[in-house]
Structures are given as structure tokens and as C-alpha cells.
Amino acid sequence: MAGQPRSGCAINAAVEVIGDRWSLLVLRDIMFGNRLHFRVLQEQSEEGIASKHPRRSVAAPRRGGSAYAGGCRQGRRSTYSLTEAAIELVPVMAELGRWGAHHRPTTPTLRVRAELLADGGPAMWEDFMTELRAEHLGMHVPSRSGPTATERLASAYAALAADADH
């Protein structure tokens, strides 16, 4: 994790770690898009994300990946897992998405997951975080009936993405 924050303020402390735009968008892509490879993060980026690896404190290289120790080529092949700290950014992502959908021009396909997550509120955020912990940290997910939060987000996106293609 980065060094001592500039001040003892909790909001400042958060934005010092995640406040640069690219870091947050890379985390978004890992979180929602399941894009675990850095190469894919770059190539499929909606915003043309530059070649910038996420911070070690929020996304850790896995399966022997060596984004920080290795060279550039190795870096592009690395695979990321979200850390617990990154997973706990789900509520921040939900509130940012709610705000963006309300105050800025967006497209239905790229807005629908943010809206679904914002409207789902803390109960859905908890489900989504539990599922991300299973995917990224190998933790156990208690079985439950009905689609998971991950599935609900993915199918809402897929339905609109299919429409947009026709």
C-alpha cells in the first residue's frame, strides 16, 4: 500500500489510493467485466485505458503473474485478482455509477449495470462482494436460490448489448 497519506482525513485517504481515474476504471473492468488479463483490460477498454497497472493494494497479480516484478511483456500477460480492499469499493462504484447515470450523458448498455447495482442497494452490494470474494480470494459462497448478483448484472448487460448489435 502507498505511504502515509497527506492528511488524516478518511475521504482524502480513499482518493489518494483510488482517486486517479485510470485506477478506478481498471478496477471497474476487473470487477464487472471479469477482465483479469492486463492485455484484455487494455484492448477492450471503452475509454482507451493507457498501459497502467492497477496498484498492488487493490489488485494483486495472481497465478505467478509478476506485473510489478516483471518486464513489460510479462506485465501484459499478468492476471489480476481483486484484493479485499478493492472488493469493498463496490458501494463506492455503485454511488459513483448512480451519480454518473443521473448527471452525465451515458448509454443504456454501459449504464444498466450501474443502475441495477445502485437500485439494488446494500443487500445487493453485499451479495456481489461475497461473490467477488469467492472469485478473487477463493472464499466460500453459501449456496442460495435464484441468480447471483453477478449473473443479474451480466444478463442485464448482455440483453442490452445484444439489442445494440442488431
Add this chain to the structure above:
Amino acid sequence: MAGQPRSGCAINAAVEVIGDRWSLLVLRDIMFGNRLHFRVLQEQSEEGIASKHPRRSVAAPRRGGSAYAGGCRQGRRSTYSLTEAAIELVPVMAELGRWGAHHRPTTPTLRVRAELLADGGPAMWEDFMTELRAEHLGMHVPSRSGPTATERLASAYAALAADADH
């Protein structure tokens, strides 16, 4: 407001407007600290905020202030009001503060308002936004018993700040 976002994503749209660290900290200071003058924002900044005016879309010069039209001296004397869009960032601030207080080193005095706001949840956020609309947009606040959200935040901070001074 800034031009067209780079993508139609709601999260990207939000971070394009508020994702630079200084903008968010200036909004925080206007929101929590009631620092309406740009000079005070600079001089009392915990983080040594550079001489950067907030974006017009989230903080508007008021009472004839001309931060954008005027020169540097005039700019430093300008007074800001939060816009409706900025006021609706309260839930984002609350979730950022919750995350920062949990995951980064912070100090009790500069953390207490973030914790109080996060723990207060959507009901307190609504109250605080209503009060900010009264202060910054001149809207009517329905009278109610007990301290306002603004007062609760200010007194929690004042109690710890007084301790820290002794």
C-alpha cells in the same frame, strides 16, 4: 459541464468530472467545512491543495464572484456555492470516507465526520443534502426537532478537535 464523456459508462462519466483528487477535496471542504472562499480553501487545506478552482459544474461562484471570468486576485476572493450535482455527491463522499477509514491510516478528528455520515446511512445523507440545498441553493428546509445532520457532523468534529488541542 465538461464535453462528451469518453464512453457511455456511468462510472466513467462520474470519475471524469470528479475523479481528479483535488476537485473532490475542494468539494469536501465546501461540503463539510463550510469553506466558501477560495482563499480559505487554500489556506486551511489539510493536504496543501494547490490553487485550483473547482469545476463550474459542481461549484459555482456566487454573490458576483467571478472565479472563471476574473483574474487571479479576484479568483482568490470568490465565494462558492455547491450545485445540485455536487450536493448529490454526498453518498459518494460517505462511501469513500467509510472505505478510507477502514483501509488507510487516518486520525480520529479528521475521520469522525466520515464515520458518522457512513453510519448514518441514506436517511442521514438525505437530511444533509436537504440542508446543503438550503445553504447553497436557497431552498426551503422543513423544520424538524433535534439537531440537523450539519450540526451533528460539526459537533462530532468540534468535540475531537477540542480534545486534540489540549
